[in-house]
Amino acid sequence: MAASGGRASSAPLVGRDNEPTIFELSRPGRASWQLPTTKVPETPLEALVAPEHRRAAPVDVAEVSERDLVGHFTRLSHRQYSVDLGAYPLGSCTMKYNPKVCDAVAALPGLASVHPAAPAALAQGWLATLVALEAALCELAGMAAATLQPAAGAAGELTGLLLMRAHDEARGERRRRVIIPDSAHGTNPASVTLGGYETTTVRSDERGLVDLEALRAVLDTDVAGMMLTNPNTLGLFEEDIAEIARCVHEVGGLMYYDGANLNAILGVVRPGDMGFDIVHLNLHKTFATPHGGGGPGAGPVAVAEHLVEFLPGPRPVRLDSEDGEARYGWHTPERSIGRVHGWHGNALVLARALAYIEVHGADGLHKVAERAVLNANWIRERLSSTFDVAFDRPCMHEVVFSAAALHKRTGASAHDVAKGLIEEGFHPPTVAFPLIVEDALMVEPTETESYETLVALAEALERVAARAQEGTLEGSPRTTPVRRVDEARAARTLVATFDARR
């Protein structure tokens, strides 16, 4: 059926650095499992599938023994770098260690085995979980209510922009513009466009913060709102946030908070108190769900009182009951923008987030923020003589260095530094973002790493900078199965299937 001969016979079958594809390992007739013969009479295919939908030939699947199957995927898994393996200082994406207790909670049969279509009467525990999470997130964000449906930060942004539109339309207006700063995450302008608005960009000033004069110059009654991340993507707190919010509200616009990375402010300051009306939170960055590699996420959107009536539905709610016992059900707000996700979002991600919040408590969440900020500032201070700090002032949960001077001096770019760090056993920081910093190296050590790990990371980056000086970074990484991948070519000429007959 599947691959045999050809490339398969010439490829070595084992070896970490030359792992064949599962199809090259395939040999006709091999199998990992045998199913017992069934006593249930087989329904003829003809009775089940219309002729035009039947395959002409069997599916081309790999045939491998269980031993080869497990070996193949285990070898591949050892090529991965993960949050469980070591520090992952990828700025803006908050790749931090996730406590295992959250996985244990998400695996409880009472949560994991409930069918999403189960009637409310049979899913009271789940509904109570969702209601409790919504309350906790609203408390942390300083908001009135939230939808838990959006499956990612970007999906939350789009939901937020649709809420902005609903708010516009309800007051009989059709505003066209949304303002975002030039330091914004790339998803912000993309969401603005998807939401049917045009982006107006405001520049950052020499502090790395929104330029108030530039903002005032673009504000008028055509502005539906402003999207802002605070701390911004330079890791800096927007000190003028109260004045920014006042100016946007003055022209009738809404303030949207991109809360993808909340670890710097958890339990310390709330977006609602800063003047925001809409907030999305990335549970997979701040509240313990392993992400990266396209893993499941959740981007709940919380809103202030005046936007609750537009929230997506159905929403989990606590019902009034006469006997005082807690009962839960579903409710769709009158002017709801409708569903933004099938069922109720990525439910087990939601369960993990509630576990994370409950295990930490208010006190623990506050400490998360303190530790995140302390660790980033320690890294900033320690490495400030090795790389230039883009905006030299105390940072929040992440710090942006510039390798521009190093680049001029040695020819080694931020990209080369990142490749060199892989050899040192660390995941690289974010490079080339934010766009307004030349040769950006964006480091987020996160709150979960110990002092010893921070020292090891700093020493590794110092060694890499020394190698740049020597001019030996070009060949890095020398320790990985592949070295410098041509990412652009890989993305443009993507080969997503394996054809054994080629």
Ligand SMILES: *Cc1c(COP(=O)(O)O)cnc(C)c1O
């Ligand atoms: C990660 C991130 C997003 C997008 O979140 P996704 O879950 O990847 O869609 C938006 N804004 C900021 C600042 C982010 O860091």
